Amino acid sequence: MKIGILTLPLHTNYGGNLQAYALMTVLKEMGHEVWLINRQGARIPRWKLPLAIIKRLLMKYVLNKKDIEIFVEAKIRKEYSIISQYTQPFTEKNIQPQTKAAYSTRNLSRVVSRCQFDAIVVGSDQVWRPAYTSNIEDYFLGFLKSNKTKRISYAASFGTDEWGFSAEQEVQCAKYLKLFDAVSVRESSGVKFCNKHFDIDAQHVLDPTMLLEVSKYLELVEPVRNEAKAEGVLVYILDETSDKTAVIESVSNLLQKSIFRVNSKTEDKSATLQDRIAPPTEKWIKGFYEADFIITDSFHACVFAILFNKPFLVYGNQYRGVARFSSLLSMFDLTDRLIFSAKDFKSEEILKEINWENVNAILELKKREARVYLNNILK
Numbered sequence: 001m002k003i004g005i006l007t008l009p010l011h012t013n014y015g016g017n018l019q020a021y022a023l024m025t026v027l028k029e030m031g032h033e034v035w036l037i038n039r040q041g042a043r044i045p046r047w048k049l050p051l052a053i054i055k056r057l058l059m060k061y062v063l064n065k066k067d068i069e070i071f072v073e074a075k076i077r078k079e080y081s082i083i084s085q086y087t088q089p090f091t092e093k094n095i096q097p098q099t100k101a102a103y104s105t106r107n108l109s110r111v112v113s114r115c116q117f118d119a120i121v122v123g124s125d126q127v128w129r130p131a132y133t134s135n136i137e138d139y140f141l142g143f144l145k146s147n148k149t150k151r152i153s154y155a156a157s158f159g160t161d162e163w164g165f166s167a168e169q170e171v172q173c174a175k176y177l178k179l180f181d182a183v184s185v186r187e188s189s190g191v192k193f194c195n196k197h198f199d200i201d202a203q204h205v206l207d208p209t210m211l212l213e214v215s216k217y218l219e220l221v222e223p224v225r226n227e228a229k230a231e232g233v234l235v236y237i238l239d240e241t242s243d244k245t246a247v248i249e250s251v252s253n254l255l256q257k258s259i260f261r262v263n264s265k266t267e268d269k270s271a272t273l274q275d276r277i278a279p280p281t282e283k284w285i286k287g288f289y290e291a292d293f294i295i296t297d298s299f300h301a302c303v304f305a306i307l308f309n310k311p312f313l314v315y316g317n318q319y320r321g322v323a324r325f326s327s328l329l330s331m332f333d334l335t336d337r338l339i340f341s342a343k344d345f346k347s348e349e350i351l352k353e354i355n356w357e358n359v360n361a362i363l364e365l366k367k368r369e370a371r372v373y374l375n376n377i378l379k
Protein backbone atom coordinates (compact mmCIF):
# COMPACT_ATOMS: atom_id res chain seq x y z
CA MET A 1 0.00 0.00 0.00
CA LYS A 2 1.28 3.50 -0.86
CA ILE A 3 0.90 5.67 2.24
CA GLY A 4 1.39 9.39 2.82
CA ILE A 5 2.13 10.74 6.31
CA LEU A 6 0.84 14.24 7.03
CA THR A 7 2.40 15.85 10.09
CA LEU A 8 3.57 19.31 11.14
CA PRO A 9 6.46 20.80 9.13
CA LEU A 10 9.82 19.31 10.04
CA HIS A 11 12.50 21.71 11.28
CA THR A 12 14.86 21.66 14.30
CA ASN A 13 12.30 20.12 16.66
CA TYR A 14 13.86 16.81 17.73
CA GLY A 15 10.60 15.29 18.94
CA GLY A 16 8.71 16.34 15.82
CA ASN A 17 11.38 14.89 13.55
CA LEU A 18 11.75 11.64 15.49
CA GLN A 19 8.01 10.94 15.65
CA ALA A 20 7.85 11.31 11.86
CA TYR A 21 10.88 9.04 11.48
CA ALA A 22 9.36 6.47 13.83
CA LEU A 23 5.94 6.31 12.16
CA MET A 24 7.52 6.10 8.72
CA THR A 25 9.87 3.32 9.90
CA VAL A 26 7.06 1.29 11.48
CA LEU A 27 4.90 1.49 8.37
CA LYS A 28 7.84 0.54 6.14
CA GLU A 29 8.54 -2.46 8.37
CA MET A 30 4.93 -3.51 7.77
CA GLY A 31 5.74 -3.68 4.06
CA HIS A 32 4.24 -0.41 2.85
CA GLU A 33 5.64 2.25 0.54
CA VAL A 34 5.69 5.35 2.75
CA TRP A 35 6.10 9.02 1.86
CA LEU A 36 6.17 12.14 3.99
CA ILE A 37 3.73 14.73 2.67
CA ASN A 38 5.85 17.86 2.85
CA ARG A 39 3.30 20.44 4.04
CA GLN A 40 5.09 23.68 4.88
CA GLY A 41 3.82 26.83 6.53
CA ALA A 42 2.18 29.53 4.42
CA ARG A 43 4.42 32.01 2.61
CA ILE A 44 3.88 35.09 0.49
CA PRO A 45 3.25 34.10 -3.16
CA ARG A 46 6.05 35.19 -5.50
CA TRP A 47 3.78 37.56 -7.40
CA LYS A 48 3.00 39.43 -4.15
CA LEU A 49 6.62 39.69 -3.00
CA PRO A 50 7.57 42.89 -4.93
CA LEU A 51 4.55 44.69 -3.43
CA ALA A 52 5.48 43.46 0.07
CA ILE A 53 9.05 44.73 -0.35
CA ILE A 54 7.84 48.16 -1.52
CA LYS A 55 5.53 48.36 1.50
CA ARG A 56 8.42 47.51 3.86
CA LEU A 57 10.63 50.15 2.21
CA LEU A 58 7.98 52.79 2.77
CA MET A 59 7.52 51.75 6.39
CA LYS A 60 11.25 51.76 7.07
CA TYR A 61 12.34 54.92 5.29
CA VAL A 62 9.18 57.06 5.06
CA LEU A 63 7.46 56.13 8.33
CA ASN A 64 10.86 55.76 10.04
CA LYS A 65 10.20 52.26 11.42
CA LYS A 66 13.85 51.26 11.69
CA ASP A 67 13.21 47.70 12.91
CA ILE A 68 11.52 46.68 9.65
CA GLU A 69 13.47 44.01 7.75
CA ILE A 70 13.22 44.61 3.99
CA PHE A 71 14.24 41.17 2.74
CA VAL A 72 12.90 39.17 5.68
CA GLU A 73 12.31 35.97 3.66
CA ALA A 74 15.93 35.80 2.54
CA LYS A 75 17.09 36.55 6.09
CA ILE A 76 14.97 33.72 7.53
CA ARG A 77 16.23 31.24 4.91
CA LYS A 78 19.85 32.17 5.57
CA GLU A 79 19.47 31.94 9.34
CA TYR A 80 17.64 28.61 9.14
CA SER A 81 20.35 27.08 6.95
CA ILE A 82 22.84 27.89 9.70
CA ILE A 83 20.67 26.88 12.65
CA SER A 84 19.67 23.55 11.07
CA GLN A 85 23.06 22.60 9.60
CA TYR A 86 23.39 19.60 11.97
CA THR A 87 19.73 18.53 12.15
CA GLN A 88 18.81 18.80 8.48
CA PRO A 89 21.13 15.92 7.46
CA PHE A 90 19.15 13.58 9.75
CA THR A 91 15.91 14.49 7.99
CA GLU A 92 17.43 14.23 4.53
CA LYS A 93 18.88 10.81 5.29
CA ASN A 94 16.20 9.16 7.45
CA ILE A 95 12.83 10.73 6.63
CA GLN A 96 12.57 9.88 2.96
CA PRO A 97 11.02 9.91 0.45
CA GLN A 98 9.16 13.21 0.65
CA THR A 99 6.73 14.87 -1.73
CA LYS A 100 7.38 18.29 -3.19
CA ALA A 101 6.85 21.06 -0.67
CA ALA A 102 3.29 22.44 -0.46
CA TYR A 103 2.85 25.96 0.93
CA SER A 104 -0.92 26.30 0.55
CA THR A 105 -4.04 24.15 0.70
CA ARG A 106 -4.49 24.35 -3.07
CA ASN A 107 -0.88 23.33 -3.63
CA LEU A 108 -1.23 20.51 -1.08
CA SER A 109 -4.27 19.15 -2.91
CA ARG A 110 -2.35 19.07 -6.20
CA VAL A 111 0.73 17.41 -4.71
CA VAL A 112 -1.32 14.68 -3.00
CA SER A 113 -3.48 14.12 -6.07
CA ARG A 114 -0.40 13.46 -8.21
CA CYS A 115 0.96 10.96 -5.68
CA GLN A 116 -2.19 8.78 -5.76
CA PHE A 117 -1.86 7.49 -2.21
CA ASP A 118 -3.84 4.44 -1.13
CA ALA A 119 -3.99 5.88 2.38
CA ILE A 120 -3.05 9.06 4.23
CA VAL A 121 -2.12 8.93 7.91
CA VAL A 122 -2.49 12.20 9.80
CA GLY A 123 -0.17 12.43 12.78
CA SER A 124 1.47 12.30 15.07
CA ASP A 125 2.31 15.37 17.16
CA GLN A 126 0.09 18.41 17.66
CA VAL A 127 -1.51 18.32 14.19
CA TRP A 128 -4.96 19.09 15.62
CA ARG A 129 -3.91 22.25 17.44
CA PRO A 130 -5.20 25.18 15.32
CA ALA A 131 -2.61 27.62 16.68
CA TYR A 132 0.18 25.41 15.28
CA THR A 133 -1.10 25.12 11.69
CA SER A 134 -1.57 27.34 8.64
CA ASN A 135 -4.96 25.77 7.99
CA ILE A 136 -6.32 23.29 10.54
CA GLU A 137 -8.72 21.80 7.99
CA ASP A 138 -5.74 20.43 6.03
CA TYR A 139 -5.00 18.11 8.96
CA PHE A 140 -8.53 16.75 8.77
CA LEU A 141 -7.91 16.14 5.03
CA GLY A 142 -10.39 18.79 3.91
CA PHE A 143 -8.33 19.19 0.73
CA LEU A 144 -8.55 15.50 -0.24
CA LYS A 145 -10.81 14.92 -3.24
CA SER A 146 -10.36 11.17 -3.70
CA ASN A 147 -12.95 8.85 -2.17
CA LYS A 148 -10.67 5.86 -2.76
CA THR A 149 -7.91 7.00 -0.39
CA LYS A 150 -8.18 5.67 3.16
CA ARG A 151 -8.24 8.44 5.76
CA ILE A 152 -6.56 7.59 9.06
CA SER A 153 -5.22 9.45 12.05
CA TYR A 154 -2.47 7.99 14.20
CA ALA A 155 -1.77 9.53 17.62
CA ALA A 156 -3.03 12.93 16.49
CA SER A 157 -2.73 15.44 19.32
CA PHE A 158 -4.75 18.52 20.30
CA GLY A 159 -1.74 19.45 22.47
CA THR A 160 -3.74 20.90 25.34
CA ASP A 161 -6.82 20.19 27.44
CA GLU A 162 -8.35 23.53 26.39
CA TRP A 163 -10.52 23.55 23.28
CA GLY A 164 -8.80 25.69 20.64
CA PHE A 165 -11.19 25.51 17.67
CA SER A 166 -13.49 28.32 16.55
CA ALA A 167 -17.16 27.43 16.03
CA GLU A 168 -16.65 27.36 12.25
CA GLN A 169 -13.50 25.21 12.49
CA GLU A 170 -15.31 22.77 14.76
CA VAL A 171 -18.17 22.30 12.31
CA GLN A 172 -15.92 21.88 9.28
CA CYS A 173 -13.44 19.55 10.97
CA ALA A 174 -16.24 17.40 12.36
CA LYS A 175 -17.60 17.01 8.83
CA TYR A 176 -14.20 15.93 7.50
CA LEU A 177 -13.40 13.62 10.41
CA LYS A 178 -16.60 11.66 9.82
CA LEU A 179 -15.08 10.61 6.48
CA PHE A 180 -12.12 8.94 8.25
CA ASP A 181 -11.79 5.16 8.24
CA ALA A 182 -10.08 5.15 11.65
CA VAL A 183 -9.33 7.79 14.27
CA SER A 184 -6.73 7.53 17.02
CA VAL A 185 -5.30 10.21 19.30
CA ARG A 186 -2.25 10.55 21.53
CA GLU A 187 -3.89 11.82 24.72
CA SER A 188 -6.83 10.64 26.80
CA SER A 189 -8.19 14.20 26.64
CA GLY A 190 -8.20 13.84 22.85
CA VAL A 191 -10.59 10.89 23.13
CA LYS A 192 -12.97 13.13 25.05
CA PHE A 193 -12.59 16.00 22.58
CA CYS A 194 -13.39 13.76 19.62
CA ASN A 195 -16.47 12.43 21.33
CA LYS A 196 -17.76 15.77 22.60
CA HIS A 197 -16.99 18.05 19.66
CA PHE A 198 -16.90 15.70 16.65
CA ASP A 199 -19.18 12.86 17.76
CA ILE A 200 -16.38 10.40 16.98
CA ASP A 201 -15.13 7.45 19.02
CA ALA A 202 -11.33 7.70 18.94
CA GLN A 203 -8.78 5.17 20.13
CA HIS A 204 -6.03 6.21 22.55
CA VAL A 205 -2.62 5.06 21.24
CA LEU A 206 1.10 5.49 21.88
CA ASP A 207 3.19 8.25 20.39
CA PRO A 208 4.94 6.64 17.37
CA THR A 209 8.40 7.18 18.89
CA MET A 210 7.45 4.54 21.45
CA LEU A 211 6.63 1.92 18.81
CA LEU A 212 10.27 1.41 17.85
CA GLU A 213 12.67 -0.83 19.73
CA VAL A 214 15.47 0.93 21.62
CA SER A 215 17.96 -0.84 19.35
CA LYS A 216 16.62 1.19 16.42
CA TYR A 217 17.61 4.44 18.13
CA LEU A 218 21.00 3.05 19.10
CA GLU A 219 21.64 2.34 15.42
CA LEU A 220 21.14 6.06 14.78
CA VAL A 221 23.61 6.89 17.56
CA GLU A 222 26.34 4.61 16.18
CA PRO A 223 28.20 7.35 14.23
CA VAL A 224 28.74 9.35 17.46
CA ARG A 225 28.94 6.42 19.89
CA ASN A 226 32.70 6.83 20.47
CA GLU A 227 32.51 10.53 21.29
CA ALA A 228 32.91 11.61 24.92
CA LYS A 229 30.31 9.97 27.12
CA ALA A 230 27.61 12.20 28.55
CA GLU A 231 27.29 11.75 32.30
CA GLY A 232 25.30 13.36 35.07
CA VAL A 233 21.93 15.12 35.03
CA LEU A 234 20.64 15.85 31.55
CA VAL A 235 18.69 19.13 31.52
CA TYR A 236 16.41 19.55 28.51
CA ILE A 237 14.35 22.66 29.16
CA LEU A 238 12.51 24.49 26.39
CA ASP A 239 11.26 27.45 28.44
CA GLU A 240 13.77 28.57 31.06
CA THR A 241 12.52 30.18 34.29
CA SER A 242 14.14 30.93 37.65
CA ASP A 243 11.82 28.38 39.28
CA LYS A 244 12.98 25.63 36.92
CA THR A 245 16.59 26.62 37.59
CA ALA A 246 15.93 26.18 41.30
CA VAL A 247 14.60 22.66 40.67
CA ILE A 248 17.61 21.79 38.51
CA GLU A 249 20.04 22.94 41.19
CA SER A 250 18.15 21.00 43.87
CA VAL A 251 18.32 17.76 41.86
CA SER A 252 21.99 18.27 41.01
CA ASN A 253 22.86 18.87 44.67
CA LEU A 254 20.75 15.96 45.90
CA LEU A 255 22.31 13.49 43.46
CA GLN A 256 25.73 15.14 43.65
CA LYS A 257 26.01 15.05 39.89
CA SER A 258 26.87 17.78 37.40
CA ILE A 259 24.41 18.87 34.72
CA PHE A 260 24.75 18.84 30.94
CA ARG A 261 22.52 19.83 28.03
CA VAL A 262 21.85 18.57 24.53
CA ASN A 263 20.03 21.59 23.14
CA SER A 264 20.94 25.12 22.12
CA LYS A 265 19.05 28.44 22.17
CA THR A 266 17.43 27.60 18.84
CA GLU A 267 14.16 29.40 19.51
CA ASP A 268 15.76 32.43 21.19
CA LYS A 269 15.90 35.05 18.45
CA SER A 270 17.84 37.40 20.72
CA ALA A 271 20.73 34.91 20.91
CA THR A 272 23.58 34.87 18.41
CA LEU A 273 23.27 32.59 15.40
CA GLN A 274 26.17 30.51 16.71
CA ASP A 275 24.31 29.91 19.99
CA ARG A 276 21.12 28.98 18.10
CA ILE A 277 22.68 26.14 16.07
CA ALA A 278 20.85 22.92 16.97
CA PRO A 279 23.12 19.96 17.81
CA PRO A 280 22.85 16.79 15.68
CA THR A 281 19.84 14.56 16.33
CA GLU A 282 22.18 11.63 16.92
CA LYS A 283 23.89 13.48 19.78
CA TRP A 284 20.50 14.42 21.21
CA ILE A 285 19.51 10.75 21.41
CA LYS A 286 22.93 9.79 22.78
CA GLY A 287 22.57 12.32 25.59
CA PHE A 288 19.34 10.73 26.79
CA TYR A 289 20.74 7.21 26.52
CA GLU A 290 23.83 8.02 28.59
CA ALA A 291 22.30 10.35 31.19
CA ASP A 292 22.11 9.32 34.84
CA PHE A 293 19.00 11.45 35.43
CA ILE A 294 16.79 13.65 33.23
CA ILE A 295 14.97 16.91 33.99
CA THR A 296 12.70 18.27 31.28
CA ASP A 297 9.63 20.28 30.33
CA SER A 298 9.43 18.60 26.91
CA PHE A 299 6.96 15.86 25.95
CA HIS A 300 9.31 13.86 23.74
CA ALA A 301 12.19 14.21 26.20
CA CYS A 302 9.87 12.55 28.71
CA VAL A 303 9.14 9.83 26.13
CA PHE A 304 12.84 9.06 25.65
CA ALA A 305 13.47 9.00 29.40
CA ILE A 306 10.83 6.25 29.59
CA LEU A 307 12.14 4.40 26.54
CA PHE A 308 15.69 4.36 27.92
CA ASN A 309 14.53 3.56 31.48
CA LYS A 310 16.15 6.68 32.94
CA PRO A 311 15.01 8.21 36.24
CA PHE A 312 13.48 11.58 35.43
CA LEU A 313 11.50 14.59 36.58
CA VAL A 314 9.05 16.51 34.41
CA TYR A 315 8.30 20.15 35.05
CA GLY A 316 4.80 20.62 33.61
CA ASN A 317 4.97 23.11 30.76
CA GLN A 318 1.73 25.09 31.22
CA TYR A 319 2.45 27.30 28.22
CA ARG A 320 2.89 24.45 25.74
CA GLY A 321 0.18 22.20 27.21
CA VAL A 322 0.06 19.95 30.27
CA ALA A 323 -2.48 17.40 28.96
CA ARG A 324 0.28 15.70 26.97
CA PHE A 325 2.34 15.03 30.10
CA SER A 326 -0.50 13.96 32.39
CA SER A 327 -1.86 11.54 29.77
CA LEU A 328 1.52 9.94 29.06
CA LEU A 329 2.52 9.63 32.70
CA SER A 330 -0.90 8.27 33.73
CA MET A 331 -0.57 5.56 31.09
CA PHE A 332 2.64 4.33 32.75
CA ASP A 333 1.69 4.98 36.39
CA LEU A 334 4.36 7.68 36.62
CA THR A 335 2.34 10.76 37.62
CA ASP A 336 4.54 11.17 40.69
CA ARG A 337 7.34 12.30 38.33
CA LEU A 338 5.38 15.45 37.36
CA ILE A 339 5.72 18.77 39.19
CA PHE A 340 4.55 22.31 38.45
CA SER A 341 6.81 24.39 40.68
CA ALA A 342 9.85 24.16 42.93
CA LYS A 343 7.41 23.90 45.85
CA ASP A 344 6.34 20.48 44.53
CA PHE A 345 9.92 19.18 44.67
CA LYS A 346 10.33 16.27 47.09
CA SER A 347 13.69 14.60 47.64
CA GLU A 348 12.10 11.24 48.42
CA GLU A 349 10.35 11.19 45.03
CA ILE A 350 13.63 11.84 43.23
CA LEU A 351 15.42 9.08 45.10
CA LYS A 352 12.58 6.57 44.77
CA GLU A 353 13.31 3.87 42.20
CA ILE A 354 10.96 3.59 39.25
CA ASN A 355 9.38 0.18 38.69
CA TRP A 356 10.75 -0.25 35.18
CA GLU A 357 9.49 -3.82 34.96
CA ASN A 358 5.94 -2.53 35.25
CA VAL A 359 6.59 0.37 32.88
CA ASN A 360 8.10 -1.89 30.22
CA ALA A 361 5.24 -4.38 30.50
CA ILE A 362 2.74 -1.58 29.87
CA LEU A 363 4.83 -0.34 26.95
CA GLU A 364 4.88 -3.77 25.29
CA LEU A 365 1.11 -4.09 25.69
CA LYS A 366 0.46 -0.64 24.22
CA LYS A 367 2.85 -1.32 21.34
CA ARG A 368 0.93 -4.46 20.43
CA GLU A 369 -2.37 -2.58 20.57
CA ALA A 370 -1.02 0.18 18.33
CA ARG A 371 0.34 -2.23 15.74
CA VAL A 372 -2.97 -4.10 15.69
CA TYR A 373 -4.74 -0.79 15.05
CA LEU A 374 -2.45 0.02 12.13
CA ASN A 375 -2.47 -3.50 10.68
CA ASN A 376 -6.25 -3.77 10.77
CA ILE A 377 -6.88 -0.49 8.98
CA LEU A 378 -4.06 -0.82 6.45
CA LYS A 379 -4.97 -4.26 5.13
